[in-house]
């Protein structure tokens with residue numbers, strides 16, 4: 029499908045990791061010059077697990093600052109907060125009435141997350157339907173995400189097709205835009221390279237945050253799990269730790285994997301180069317992030333973003349309500 033409209037969302041559940049950046053946000057920055065783009069801070073998704081209210085508010089604004097610090101331009105892309113556009117939760121309800129419990133039960137992210145929670149809320153269960161609503165409101169043709177969101181996008185496509193079949197062409201069926209593993213689609217934990225890098229991991233040595241200072245980055249990479257032997261070669265099966273660090277080095281330095289392969293004798297210099305490449309990549313982002321932390325800098329951009337998003341979303345919502353048989357208030 030032609031690349032026309034892009035939608036993606038990120039949860040404000042703490043600072044962003046290098047995985048979020050290399051798997052998703054880096055691509056948002058490229059795509060904003062190629063398509064009409066919507067980038068959303070999905071605060072309502074964050075509520076699916078317990079949050080401290082004051083911290084959630086601060087993290088929501090801070091994620092928007094980080095979007096801009098990473099290179100998203102609010103004059104080109106629509107950057108907004110999910111809860112500012114009520115059509116997201118309204119469409120989510122309508123789509124819930126077209127989604128099967130069995131489909132949601134199969135979601136691996138739900139299975140994994142519900143295992144770590146003391147109580148499992150309905151919101152955590154229906155989370156992927158809200159995600160489908162996010163995407164379908166804007167007629168997104170492409171959704172740039174990391175590999176872990178593949179199953180949610182497949183569900184979104186199923187819901188869109190089901191709706192179109194029952195009520196006539198209404199939704200654009202979106203395509204995933206997921207980089208291959210070697211291009212950052214799945215950045216792994218530094219301490220256990222069989223798991224993805226995630227900010228929810230209880231061991232902070234397992235992830236790099238975009239806001240980590242240089243010394244912290246050096247220490248985390250020095251401690252990163254490597255594999256038996258001393259060769260620096262790409263092999264996800266026998267050398268998952270080294271392969272993950274090679275992908276990080278490649279994406280932060282611009283070197284190709286085959287240029288890195290065989291270049292090192294042992295891991296010490298290799299790890300130093302990975303750390304310095306990450307520090308150099310994050311330095312301009314951290315500088316802009318500090319500048320944007322001035323009070324008021326981000327609020328204006330988010331107000332404009334919400335107005336732009338709302339205009340598109342409310343029109344789509346009305347079409348859906350009408351097709352499903354709700355009486356539109358404006359028709360009275």
Ligand code: TYM
Nearest residue numbers: 036037038039047048051052159173174213214215224225
């Ligand atoms: P979230 O907030 O967990 O992550 C944001 C983005 O970062 C990607 N990502 C990774 N990519 C590579 N390696 C990793 N280790 C890694 N960890 C995270 C995620 O795939 C994601 O693209 N459900 C979504 C948020 C969402 C959304 C949407 C996305 C809500 N509505 C609509 C797209 C469209 C989530 O929890 O992402």
